[in-house]
Amino acid sequence: MTEAAFTEAEFLARYDPGAYERSAVTVDLVLLGLRDGRPAALLRRRDQHPDLGRWALPGGFVGPAEDLDAAAARVLSEKAGLPGAHLEQLYTFGAVDRDPRMRIITVAYLALLDERAFAGALEHAPDLVPAGVTGPLPERPDGAVSVTSPKGEPLGLAFDHGDILALAVRRLRGKLDYSDVGFALLPERFTLRQLQDVHEAILCTTLNKSAFRRRMLDAGRLAPTGAREAGTSFRPAELFRARRAL
């Protein structure tokens, strides 16, 4: 029987990994944050063919001895110079013709940056541009996003990166209500009003204040700090912290 012919160690010693087709695998990152209260993504202008002049998500090849999540974290720190951001796998794009150079399968990740991290990334990587992201409209959730330069001009995205960006926004919207991704876009301590502003910006709606506060406080994911914001010319709001999930 085959089963008894080798031990697993012997089997592995004789195994020839060269016999299989291989593909280039990359990670691409949607670096998403809020800029002036509006969703924005960090993009890089392509200075080479193909899709020269179009705008692309930062990304990089996955090393042969590198976990996917590690590759995403490496690209995040290379491009944005920050370790602490929320990072989650989005989806894997593997259409044969998605890159005309060769077959490249890319695992897309969503990275959420708070305002400070977003600004830090811009300093750390001067080739990144904060592009405004609008849509897909909540009532047409499978639509496309429109991406604009800081001056408001529309930007064309390279490859299938528009699809990736649209998926990132949809994912963020879908998880906003029941997960703690919303906190990732805020500093460590924040007011309930700031949290509501974030939700409204992501969902493209206005929310009811008292209902929002009720839901957030009842959900038990917020810990009051006792401290209050400083520097206001009016009644300062209480500062909360995201409670570590169990």
Next chain:
Amino acid sequence: MTEAAFTEAEFLARYDPGAYERSAVTVDLVLLGLRDGRPAALLRRRDQHPDLGRWALPGGFVGPAEDLDAAAARVLSEKAGLPGAHLEQLYTFGAVDRDPRMRIITVAYLALLDERAFAGALEHAPDLVPAGVTGPLPERPDGAVSVTSPKGEPLGLAFDHGDILALAVRRLRGKLDYSDVGFALLPERFTLRQLQDVHEAILCTTLNKSAFRRRMLDAGRLAPTGAREAGTSFRPAELFRARRAL
């Protein structure tokens, strides 16, 4: 300037794809259905090292000129002999040591089979075994699944396939309420009671009959056929069909 030196066509003609690290890429399928009203997955016993004797998800390598979705559909029809099943990408698993033979990145897909397709797959591929899947418990959604043979004996899964299976169940549960994945586990025409049974089996709960009917009918995803089920010895229920999403 680099930009003007070549056209895109010239650039591509000179491009050398050999310069990048590559990885073996596979798709693995969670073939999920209901057997006697309980969740079950189709698994294959490994007859080779590594993990000889453990139970694995059906899968296959992604061809060099094959889209990811096409590879998943191919494996589905090879292993289960059916084209029409619901198929969606789940997650990509790429830990360096997930397979001791070599670096293999696998894109996991969830395939939902109705009772007929499930039985058909068992006939088409006699090496597949319908394994009962229980858990993760709804109150511990990030727990592990336990997998049992048709006789009720626990089965050990190969590689990280237990994680993949658990993720599949969680995804199915999460989408059951707002999407139409529930319909994929039923024949084309079904009664509301059958639909409720499916939901209860997947969610591991009991649901309120009148509230369930209200929700389903109000959601507008059901189309009445006018026909009624046949062969009952009591009042036959109305048959519905899933309405095509816009």
Next chain:
DNA sequence: TAAATAGTGTCTTTTAGACACTATCGC
């Protein structure tokens, strides 16, 4: 005290659960 925003109370509307009730089929 005026301005501005934080935070609360409460009424209404909607949605979900509980559960008994009626309806309809084969026999």
Next chain:
DNA sequence: GCGATAGTGTCTAAAAGACACTATTTA
């Protein structure tokens, strides 16, 4: 009519929206 399940009506409980109201700070 009986047995069994389909399907409905209605009460209650919980959650969400509307919106006015009170509270607290700086200037």
